[in-house]
Amino acid sequence: MSAQTVAGGVAEADDRRREQRGWYWYDWANSVYSTSVLTVFLGPYLTSVAKAAADAHGFVHPLGVPVRAGSFFAYAVSASLLVAVLAMPLAAALVDRTGRKKPLLGFCAYAGAAATTGMFFLGGERYLLGGALLIIANVGFVVAMMLYNSFLPQIAEPEERDAVSSRGWAFGYASGALVLVVDLVLFAGHDSFGVSEGTAVRICLATAGLWWGIFTVIPLRRLRDRYAVGSGLPSEVGTAIAAGSASPGGRSRQQLRETLRDMRRHPLTLSFLLAYLVYNDGVQTVITQASVYGSEELRLDQTTLIVAILLVQVLAAAGALVMGRFARRYGARRTILGSLVAWTLTIAAGYFLPARAPGWFFALAVGIGLVLGGSQALSRSLFSHLIPRGKEAEYFSAYEISDRGVSWLGPLVFGVAYQLTGSYRVAILSLVAFFAIGFVLLARVPLRRAIAEAGNPVPDRI
Numbered sequence: 001m002s003a004q005t006v007a008g009g010v011a012e013a014d015d016r017r018r019e020q021r022g023w024y025w026y027d028w029a030n031s032v033y034s035t036s037v038l039t040v041f042l043g044p045y046l047t048s049v050a051k052a053a054a055d056a057h058g059f060v061h062p063l064g065v066p067v068r069a070g071s072f073f074a075y076a077v078s079a080s081l082l083v084a085v086l087a088m089p090l091a092a093a094l095v096d097r098t099g100r101k102k103p104l105l106g107f108c109a110y111a112g113a114a115a116t117t118g119m120f121f122l123g124g125e126r127y128l129l130g131g132a133l134l135i136i137a138n139v140g141f142v143v144a145m146m147l148y149n150s151f152l153p154q155i156a157e158p159e160e161r162d163a164v165s166s167r168g169w170a171f172g173y174a175s176g177a178l179v180l181v182v183d184l185v186l187f188a189g190h191d192s193f194g195v196s197e198g199t200a201v202r203i204c205l206a207t208a209g210l211w212w213g214i215f216t217v218i219p220l221r222r223l224r225d226r227y228a229v230g231s232g233l234p235s236e237v238g239t240a241i242a243a244g245s246a247s248p249g250g251r252s253r254q255q256l257r258e259t260l261r262d263m264r265r266h267p268l269t270l271s272f273l274l275a276y277l278v279y280n281d282g283v284q285t286v287i288t289q290a291s292v293y294g295s296e297e298l299r300l301d302q303t304t305l306i307v308a309i310l311l312v313q314v315l316a317a318a319g320a321l322v323m324g325r326f327a328r329r330y331g332a333r334r335t336i337l338g339s340l341v342a343w344t345l346t347i348a349a350g351y352f353l354p355a356r357a358p359g360w361f362f363a364l365a366v367g368i369g370l371v372l373g374g375s376q377a378l379s380r381s382l383f384s385h386l387i388p389r390g391k392e393a394e395y396f397s398a399y400e401i402s403d404r405g406v407s408w409l410g411p412l413v414f415g416v417a418y419q420l421t422g423s424y425r426v427a428i429l430s431l432v433a434f435f436a437i438g439f440v441l442l443a444r445v446p447l448r449r450a451i452a453e454a455g456n457p458v459p460d461r462i
Contacts, residue, residue: 019155020164022222026148027172029215030109032208033116033141035176035313036183038077039287040306045201046073046122046130053125062128069127076131080138084400087143092397093258095147101393102225105147109216112140116209120202137209146400148219150392153384154226158459162332165381166324169373173317179211180310188303262391263398268450269386273399275445276379279340279438282431283375285410286347286368289428293350294361297424304358308365315369323374331461332378333447339375340439342367344432351429385451385462410434 050060050069059066067075091108095101115136122130156164183204186193190200263270294300294308326335346367353360380399387395410431417427451458 016155016157019151019223020160020167022219023148023151023155023164024168024171025215025218025222026105026109026144027168028175029212029219030112030141030144030148031172031176032179032211033112033137035180035309036204036208037116037119037137039309040180040183041201041204042119042130042134043073045198045205046076046127046134049122049125049130050127053127060127062131072127072131073134076134077138079131080135081142083135084139084142087139088146088397088400089394091143091147092150092393095150095393096391099225101147101150102220102223105144105223106216106220108140108144108147110140110213112137112144113209113213113216115140116212117206119209120206122202122205123198142400146396147393149380149399150396151223152381153387153389153392155223156381156384158385158457159461161381161384162327162378163324165384166320166327166374166377169377169380170317170320170324173313173320173373175211175215177310177313177317179208180306180313183207184306184310262388263395266386266388266450266454268445268447268453269395271445272383272386272442272447272450275438275441276383276399278441279343279435280376280379281410282343282347282434282438283372285414285431285434286343287372289414290364290368293424293428297355297428298353298357298361299355300358300361304361308361311362311365312369312372315366316373319370320373320377323371323378326374327378327381328461332382333442333445333462336375336378336382337439337443339371339378340435340442342371343375343435344439346371347428347432347435351425382447382462385447385456385459386454387456388454389456 047070050072051058054060054069058069060069060072061067062072091104095104115133118133119130119137122133152161152165186195186203187197187200190197193200195203263273291305291309294305323335323339326338330338346364349367350364353364383395383399384392413430413433414427417430418424421427447462448458451462
C-alpha cells in the first residue's frame, strides 16, 4: 500500500469524524424543542389559552368546528403528525434524487425554530395562533429529524454507527436537561424575576426556538451533501421540486407507495421495522402518559413531575453512552433485547408504586432514563445497516412514519384499558405487551442475512 493511499485514508477518516462531530450538534439543537416545548410547557399552556377562549360550554370553534378546549392541544399534535407523514416521503424523494439534503434540513429546522420562537406571542385567547405554530414547528421537527437520521449511514462506517448514534442521543438528552434546569429556575422563581407565570412559560418556549436555530448552524457548516448519480445540476433540482409541488398530497402518497414497494424486495428490513414499530410505540406512550399516571393515579404535584422528567433526561444521556458500549461488546441486537426486558420490568414495577410517594416515582424515572436513550439510539443505528445504498432518506422517511404515523396505538390501548377498568394502574400495565411483542419480533429477525440482502457489509458484531 502506497504512502499516498494511506494518507488519503487518514484524511478521509478525519473528514468523517469532523462530520460526525457536526452531526451530534443537531441533536443538541433540536432536543430542547422535544423536552421543554412538547413534553413540559406547551400542552398545559396552550390548553389554558384555549380554555380562556372557550364559550360557556367549554368549546372553541376552529374553522367553525366545535372542539373541547381541553382536547385542542391533542388535535393540533395529531394534525401536525398527519401533515408530517405526507411531507416526509416527498422530502425523501427529493433528496435521494438530487442529493440536496443539507439545504432542506436547514429549511425545515429553521421553519420549526422560527415557529417555536413565535410562541412568545401566544397569550390571551390566541389559541389558533398556538395551533398553527405547533403544526409548523412539529412538521419542521419531524421532517428535519428524518433528514438528519439519514446522514448516519453516510458519515459513519458500519462498525462505528452504534457508537455515533448513541453519542448523538446522549448529546441531545444532555442539551434537554441543561435547558430544562434553566427553564425550571425561571418558572419556579418567576416572581423574583419580575415576570408572571405565563410570561415565564412564553420565555421558555421562545428560548427553545432560539436555541434550536442557533446551534443548527454547526451541523449545517460541517455536514456535506452527497449528490446522487446524474444529479447536482440546478435544473434537475428545480425539476424535482416542481414535480413534487405539483400535487403534494398525491405525490406524497405515490412516493410512499413506491418506497413500500421497494421495501417489499427487502422483507427482512420490513420485519425489523415492524418490531421497531411495536416496541417504540410502547416507549413513546410511556413518555407521554407517565405524567398522567403520576398526577392522576399517584397524586404527585407538578414540581415532582418536572423534576422526574429532568432526571429522565440526565440519565438517558448517560444510558445512551453506556448502552453504546454494551453494543460494541455484545452487539446492538442483544443490547436492544436486554433493554426491552428492562422496559418490561420497569413498567411492571410501576404498577405497584404507592400514591403520594415521590421517591418511588423518581426510582421509576431512573429505570426509564437508563434504557430510554440507548434503546432509541441503537434502533436507529441498527436500521441504518438495513438500508440499500442511495435510499437513505427514503427509508428513514418510512422509519419516521412508522414512529409518528402509528403513535396513536399505544395511547389508544392505554385509554381503552382505563375506560374499561377505571384504573390507571391497569392502563400502565397494559403497555408491557408492546415490549414483550417487540422483543419476540426483533429476536426472530436474522439480522446478518438482512444486512447482506440489503447489499451492505455485515459488521463483525451486530
